[in-house]
Amino acid sequence: MIEVESLRKTYGDFPAVVGSSFDVDRGEIFGIVGPNGAGKTTTLKMVAGLVEPTAGSATVAGFDASDPEMRRSLGFLPEESPLYEDMTARSYLDFFADLYDVPEDEATERIEGTLDRLELDHRDRRLGDVSKGMKRKVAIARSLVNDPDVLIYDEPASGLDPLTTNYVLEFVRELRDAGKTVLFSAHNLYHVESVCDRVAIMNRGEIVARGTVPEIREEYGTTEYRVFASVPLDGTEPEGDRHVVEVDDMDAVEAVRDRATAAGGEVVDIRTREPSLEEIFLDLAADADPDPRGES
């Protein structure tokens, strides 16, 4: 549904994005994570056709990203919620429905339905007078007013309270379940890990890892094994009536088993601890080559 090939964007002498490539399948939530300034937003904007790439290409729903027709199949949610604050939620959504050529009856039904689903009250209050969370909901509703096949959400939960954040993330899952394709960016790795089917980790303008979370863990992370023995061994820590040691691989687990047996005991439990995406990301960021964009 989305194909990105060697996208590059340079602002003057500064390369914001250095050769990003990835695909997003239909009905998938694809997350792009990275620290501030990694190039996530620039990448999303190039895919949305908002920013012209310096090099490379992006296609969305079969259209080139620069094709205005592509925008009819796209719903875009920027990081901020820039609304026209002198308009009400209804009039704002009506305007965009009109802009996207949605028939009036269909637009009304869709708008009311979406606002009901988002539990948005005060629909006739000026947007300048509503809370940030409500503004975000209106912005999400606006991204759906044309019933797009593809949604590009730039940090949709940014600045929201935990309750609203969970609400938004759940809503994104529902969109995926309804057959939408979602390209999603965040710097909160928990959000990404809990929602996304596949993930790309971006740092300093380039993608440093991509795949499902387990794939990324397997390739870039280290599974830790917590081995519980019945007898104290060198390197173990007491934990209740057992003694635990952490090792990195199965060979080390076998070695602990042998030592326990030799000490007249046994291994009573083995638990694995998978690395979090955050830990993988931090490792990758720390190990990254010098900034290819030339920054220190």
Place this chain on the structure above:
Amino acid sequence: MSGPRDRLRAATRDAREGLRSVARIARWETSRSAGVVDRQTAILGLVALLMAGAVGGAAMATGGVALDRDVYRIGVAADSPYSEVVEESPALAARPPDLDRLGRDVDVVVQQERFYVADSQKARAALSTFRDAVRRHNLGRMREEGNQSAAFPVVVTLRYADRVPSGAVTAGSGSGTGTGAESGTDTDTGSTDATDGDGTGSGTDGGGADTASVGTGGESTGDGPLGVPGVGGVGGLLGGGGTSGSPADISPPFPFGALVLAFVFFIPMNFVIQPYGSTILNERINRRGELLLVAPVSPSAIVAGKTLPYLGLLVGITTLVALAIGGGPVSVAAVVPIATLYLAATFVGGMFARSFKELTFVTVSISVFLTSYAFVPAIFTNVTPIALISPLTLVVHDLQGTGVTAAQYVFSTGPFYVGSAVLFLLGVGVYREEDMFTQRPVPLKFLDALNSRITGLKSVAVLSALAIPFVFIAELLAIAVLFVLPVEVSIPLLLVAVATVEEVAKSVHLYAGFRGPFAGRRGWQTALTLGALSGLGFFLGEKLTAIVQLVGLPNLTLGRAAFSSAGVAATPAVGLLLLFAPLVLHATTTSIASLGATRDRTWYLAALVPAIGVHTAYNLAVVSFLG
């Protein structure tokens, strides 16, 4: 494979879609803007408008704007033939011919064909006005005569004499139309100006006005012309037909009333551009306009949709104002391009300004500049073709009941229309995410706007050509400003000004390009190629300034000086000779500037100096050749 028909169909569909998008955005912009104004404010505004209209209408009903009504008091008996003169002139008010009241309630007293003038500046001005009124009265009576040959036995043809610098005077080769017997007084000759032939039959109307009396009136019979009181000094320069060195030396027929009424058109413009500029800048604040950019609507449609309501409002108000002050379609057609340029300049200002404070500065500057540019030349509506650089002159003509030609309309409004289009084009070029939401300084944004239109070598030539309307406006403004100076000063200054304006216009986009699309090609070959292309584009666009021929601008010394280097000359033969010489000039001087532009700003500015110098030398040579 799509054929022409398919392409046409697709183009038609795209155009229709574009228009629908424009209409949608215009509708939304109208409802948003209307929603900003609450009911109370709208009612107050309407009341103010109605009151202004009532006052204006009352003024029109009672004879229009006449701030000089009944200014001067002339003591004249009711049965005196001069009383009719006083009645005919709105500036004169009749009073009893009481010499005891001279200097207090009365400025001039007419008694038995003698004119008594108080010792004051106002009284002398009153006498001068009274004199003009008598002349007009006499002229009117002469024109009523059945036997015109008897009424005007001497007919004199007016011919403009070339002005000679350094104070030398030519023999009076010009003279006004004769009005027959002049029984005015010639006491002393006062100041003699051989070029003044004022056509009333006397070289000058000399005669100092003393405190008691001035000269004697002529014999006035019941049906003969009235004696015209003499005034001293500059009297000979009054009236029709006198040539002069500059406006400072004459009292031109000043279309005061019409000009004041024409100025009314500007009032709503200065108000409308404020909310328009705000709505443009509002899209850039907090990235509000980002969602419009990602919608299936082009930046051109967005800009057109946002502009249309304000343009419609201005056209509507202009039409109402025209109806109110007695103007017609010509007035409306003349003001609309001014309105579009107001909006276009405000749009660009809104795209470049970084804050509402900057925007306020921009809109005020636009108001001041465009109002001055439109208003000042119109003062000389009845004097010189220079006035036609302002569309307001067309309005004055319309209000005065004198027609305008198609050529005059095109000359006056062309730069405004084309300039508006170019400004909108420039602004739309930066109506994109990369430029709308940055805080780059205005000069850099201007360069970005130029860069957005540089798509290749051909675009360099096109941009040069598109600068022509602004060059035209700048040069015409320079003419209008320098017109008041003596010729020996104004012409050299004008030549330098013209050269500077043109060299900057031809090279600034090259400077921008070397910081944008051509950043990787800063060699001298590229510089010379781009310089030549830019010169070529400018040369081709410059030929359009031949339109000045149609309105007689080259007949003026300054007009000839300004436009001769464009190959516009008083005679076709010389014009042909000069037709291609400018191409060599432009290519050469632009290449010089382009070489400097490849490096940095300092080098660019330094390179402009010799470019301007060469251009000025060329202009000087051409002007000298043309004489």
